[in-house]
Amino acid sequence: MRDSKYHGRKVLTELVNAGASPEILYVNKPHIGTFKLVGIVQNIRAKIAALGGEIHFQSRVTDLQIENGQVRGVTLANGKQIASNHVVLAVGHSARDTFEMLCDRGVYIEAKPFSIGFRIEHPQSLIDRCRFGDHAGHKLLGAADYKLVHHCQNGRSVYSFCMCPGGLVVAAASEPGRVVTNGMSQYSRNERNANSAIVVGITPDDYPGDPLAGIAFQRRLEAQAFELGGGTYDAPGQLVGDFLNHRPSTAFGTVIPSYTPGVRLGDLSHSLPDYAITAIREALPAFDQQIKGFAMDDAVLTGVETRTSSPIRIKRHEDYQSVNTAGLYPAGEGAGYAGGILSAGIDGIKVAEAVALSILRNCDR
Ligand SMILES: Cc1cc2nc3c(=O)[nH]c(=O)nc-3n(C[C@H](O)[C@H](O)[C@H](O)COP(=O)(O)OP(=O)(O)OC[C@H]3O[C@@H](n4cnc5c(N)ncnc54)[C@H](O)[C@@H]3O)c2cc1C
Known part of the structure; x- marks a missing residue:
């Protein structure tokens, strides 16, 4: 089988063939844009159908x-x-019903690390100024991004994830009575705020139990966020200045959050476990050393971010088949083998190649 570099190029080339901007073949951080991606997926679907596939x-x-x-x-x-x-099983990281069914059927699953935290929003102009100085706002540069990490005294690591320049914080709950945040940018990246997830890495030691204990843990935090948001699918929020000074927020300042239906201000200090709150309180001022203003009083935290990656891994052999269920090919992010569009695409191709190889071998016999 060919290496991941080949597969990565193949995924990007297919995306360009389906309508993505050719610049994704050479820029450092390829960006497609949410609305564009919809049309691209439709084009890929048409190609699959033209080649004899069925959807x-x-x-x-x-x-x-x-x-x-x-x-x-x-x-x-x-x-x-x-x-x-x-059977290729590529159900995404929120297919909780399927994960439960797999457990019931005895397919081998194990809990895996993931991360929890909040979205943070700043004016995009602040990030641009810190990154580009006098050149901030130049149309050739576009909206600036960042990538931050801080190792905390309590042994936790806090990092920025899925940074969306000129983007929106969006709702990502998949079950009633729960609130989950995520983020996205359109191709133009011209919304007023920059956002990213500020998350703390956690491991199965933080949610001991059966292989699905991470899902129960996510559900608890998401239900609590729903309650803190007022039970209306508003997300709970707090200004960074208030969060750092242990007081609830009552009014927005200069940063108006983008999350719809809305953000209900209050106190996020009990919305995550204490170790996570302590770690984020330590990390924000540390991030401010790298991006002046990152811990500005008016920046808005919106909770909770719980779906950074799958809370489980459906273990597979080197031939990509489940370790205890022959012919079952767990794939992509939900199975625990990808964390984004590119890596999910790469894993999909590798799994497809493995299926083809297995069929060929069986034909030879
Ligand atoms: C708001 C948001 C923004 C994101 N932004 C980025 C980004 O900028 N860059 C990036 O790289 N990644 C981003 N991601 C992550 C990216 O979308 C995922 O990593 C990627 O889609 C994972 O691909 P996948 O094929 O493994 O799973 P998915 O894309 O989740 O696909 C799983 C599919 O399986 C279907 N399914 C589930 N259960 C069943 C069932 N029982 N029967 C039949 N079908 C089922 C689902 O409906 C879904 O269509 C973002 C995600 C979100 C939610």
Whole structure:
């Protein structure tokens, strides 16, 4: 099999063929833009169909058929069964129902580390000024980004994740009665605020229990965020100055958050475990040393960010098949093998190659 560099180039080339800007082939941090991505996915879908593939919408997989450790097919929510000795499972990191089904079916899963925290919003102009100095605002430079990390006294690491220049904080809950934040930028990156997740790395030691204990942990934080937000799907928020000085926020300052339906100001100090709050309180002033104004009083924290990556890994052998269920190919972010569009695409190609190889070998016999 070819190396990841080849696969990465292949993913980027396919994205360009489907409509992404060719600059993603050479810029340091390739950026597609959310609205553009929709059209690109439609074009990729059309290509799959033209090559003989089929897309079945409204077809939720609810069960797997497994006989003596060999997958035999899938069952859909409408009761229909699709037989196959090769099933690629690429359900994303929030497919909690599927993870539970896999556990019930005895497919080997283990808990894996992920991160929790908040979104932070600053004026994009502040980030531009710190990064570009006198050249801030020049159209050739566009909106500046950043990448920050701080190792805390309590042994935790806090880092910025999924930084969105000129972007929006968006709702990412997948279940009723829960609030989850995420972020995105359009291709133009021209919204007023810069946002990123400020998250603390956690491990299964923080949520001991069965392989799905990380999901129970996420759910607790997300339900608490829903309550703190007033039970209306507003997200709970706090100004950085108030967060650092242990007092609830009551009014926005110069930074108006972008999250819709809205942000309900209050006190975030109990929205995450104490070790995470302590770590973020230590990290924000440290980040301010690198980006002057990062810990500005008016910057807005919005909670909670709990889906930085999958809380589980569906273990697989080197041939990409599940360690205890032959023919099942766990793939992408939900299975614990990717963390973003590019790595999920690369993993998808590797898994497709592994399936093809397995079919070829079986034909030879
Ligand atoms: C708001 C937001 C912004 C992001 N921004 C970026 C970014 O800027 N850059 C970046 O690299 N990444 C970004 N990501 C992450 C990126 O989208 C994921 O890493 C990537 O999509 C993972 O790909 P995947 O194929 O593994 O899973 P997904 O893209 O999550 O696809 C999983 C699919 O499986 C389907 N599914 C789930 N359960 C079932 C079932 N039981 N039956 C049938 N189908 C099922 C889902 O509906 C979904 O279509 C962002 C994510 C979000 C939510």
